[in-house]
Amino acid sequence: MHQPTSLLEPWLRGTLTDTPAVQRAVMHALQAAEEELTNWCSGLTDEEVQQRPAGLASVAFHLRHIPGSIDRLLTYAEGGELSGEQLQRMRSEGAQDMSTKECLQQLSRGPEDGRGRDAAVSHGAVARATHRRTQAPAHNRRRLTGACG
Numbered sequence: 001m002h003q004p005t006s007l008l009e010p011w012l013r014g015t016l017t018d019t020p021a022v023q024r025a026v027m028h029a030l031q032a033a034e035e036e037l038t039n040w041c042s043g044l045t046d047e048e049v050q051q052r053p054a055g056l057a058s059v060a061f062h063l064r065h066i067p068g069s070i071d072r073l074l075t076y077a078e079g080g081e082l083s084g085e086q087l088q089r090m091r092s093e094g095a096q097d098m099s100t101k102e103c104l105q106q107l108s109r110g111p112e113d114g115r116g117r118d119a120a121v122s123h124g125a126v127a128r129a130t131h132r133r134t135q136a137p138a139h140n141r142r143r144l145t146g147a148c149g
Helices: 021-041 046-050 059-077 084-092 100-115 123-145
Strands: none
Touching (some): 021 059, 021 100, 046 100, 059 084, 059 100
């Protein structure tokens, strides 16, 4: 997990200087979100992170959903379709089988894994990913129910 290295926002720390500006801005935003979530969630017990107040999604779900969403959006931006493994991970995001520490470790790996991907974050790639994301729920429902090959 990344702990804040200073009181400065990630984009003011002079990091990722070899990364193109748009991708760097995205990575810094993800880093800031990870630091804030770690700050506010690391003190939660395993029971608290799994609670579902009023039947809403748990904190654990959201900590697992963020890196999963990053992975899926990068797949769409690269022009790909979700793999069976990605679909399985998506289905397991709501499982109550991880501790607070494990959820935060998974959250931390999301941006790191994304940095190693070849997807170019450009206007065209973002537009493709957004279009594919809006089309994906119906396609994934068909895949999950076996209605398509």
